[in-house]
Amino acid sequence: MEMPTSSVSSSLQVRVAARTWLADDILGVELTPVAHTALPAFEAGAHIDVQLPGDLVRQYSLYQLPGDTPRYRIAVLRDPRSRGGSFALHEHVQEGDILTISAPRNHFALHSGPEKSILFAGGIGITPILCMAEQLARDKRPYTLHYCGRALSRMALIDRIQGIASPDASHAHVHVDDGPTEQQLDARAAIGAPSAGHHLYVCGPTGFMDHILNTARELGWQETHLHREYFAGAPIETSGDERFDIEIKSTGEVIEVAAGQSAAHALLDAGFDLPLSCEQGVCGTCMTKVHAGVPDHRDLYLTDEERNRNDCFLPCCSRARTSRLVLDL
Numbered sequence: 001m002e003m004p005t006s007s008v009s010s011s012l013q014v015r016v017a018a019r020t021w022l023a024d025d026i027l028g029v030e031l032t033p034v035a036h037t038a039l040p041a042f043e044a045g046a047h048i049d050v051q052l053p054g055d056l057v058r059q060y061s062l063y064q065l066p067g068d069t070p071r072y073r074i075a076v077l078r079d080p081r082s083r084g085g086s087f088a089l090h091e092h093v094q095e096g097d098i099l100t101i102s103a104p105r106n107h108f109a110l111h112s113g114p115e116k117s118i119l120f121a122g123g124i125g126i127t128p129i130l131c132m133a134e135q136l137a138r139d140k141r142p143y144t145l146h147y148c149g150r151a152l153s154r155m156a157l158i159d160r161i162q163g164i165a166s167p168d169a170s171h172a173h174v175h176v177d178d179g180p181t182e183q184q185l186d187a188r189a190a191i192g193a194p195s196a197g198h199h200l201y202v203c204g205p206t207g208f209m210d211h212i213l214n215t216a217r218e219l220g221w222q223e224t225h226l227h228r229e230y231f232a233g234a235p236i237e238t239s240g241d242e243r244f245d246i247e248i249k250s251t252g253e254v255i256e257v258a259a260g261q262s263a264a265h266a267l268l269d270a271g272f273d274l275p276l277s278c279e280q281g282v283c284g285t286c287m288t289k290v291h292a293g294v295p296d297h298r299d300l301y302l303t304d305e306e307r308n309r310n311d312c313f314l315p316c317c318s319r320a321r322t323s324r325l326v327l328d329l
């Protein structure tokens with residue numbers, strides 16, 4: 001994920017203990033604590049913010065099974081469309097370097113008690129999904145995993161997928177674009193009819209995720225049973241943006257958000273200590289309560305139901321449909 005200016009919050013110092021190629025263009029990075037203290041525990045689906053050279057912060061999912069090792073493992077795709085994060089990690093971070101990271105945060109946690117989890121990973125989206133699959137296997141909870149990629153050589157962690165302990169070996173399916181037709185993903189069949197105890201989790205490129213989520217909706221799935229984690233925000237058309245005002249409910253202070261300015265930066269400029277991370281509307285870090293007014297939601301984090309409530313918004317990317325938003329700050 002791309003973020004040019006912010007710094008990580010609740011920071012930890014870690015050492016780059018190993019760099020390993022996991023697949024074509026995918027680098028595995030292992031991080032160990034600098035001090036003789038244990039790294040904070042995390043749950044499947046969690047990610048960390050990593051401060052990188054060039055004053056960049058990026059978010060990476062942890063892909064090892066929680067509790068398994070005293071180190072964090074992340075996988076980084078070298079993306080030619082990247083605005084610098086993956087390039088910085090691939091080219092400028094070496095074994096032995098000290099990095100600043102955040103404690104793990106989890107906006108993509110497994111539901112506590114579903115009958116069955118249906119997991120979909122596209123490309124590098126396997127990192128949180130693999131962690132979830134291994135956790136479900138360890139807990140002996142039913143799941144099905146579908147891992148899709150362009151070519152086997154570009155798909156990381158295939159051996160781990162095939163090695164997940166499970167009484168049912170048919171639970172994991174690998175779908176390769178350049179493979180035989182019979183192994184291609186049939187999303188409708190893989191998702192199936194909705195059920196009260198079934199939950200769907202998806203992570204990968206935006207187009208892949210939209211395909212899975214829209215297919216599930218067509219099949220009648222409820223939003224409350226669809227869980228996703230985006231890597232990056234969708235392109236946002238900003239040419240028609242206009243200024244609007246933010247009013248602070250507790251003080252009545254009014255802050256102008258200029259046409260070319262984000263609401264988050266208007267709040268920061270006015271002295272508010274707003275936590276920021278991705279600045280693309282995908283991580284949820286900046287979520288702020290809305291007391292009155294109608295937000296123009298532009299994020300990929302909130303569900304449709306949450307958007308329709310209009311009681312919160314993500315000021316790093318979202319704006320206002322009304323001339324004023326009153327924020328519960």
Ligand code: FES
Pocket residue numbers: 275276277278279280281282283284285286287299301314315316317
């Ligand atoms: Fe990530 Fe706003 S900072 S959603």
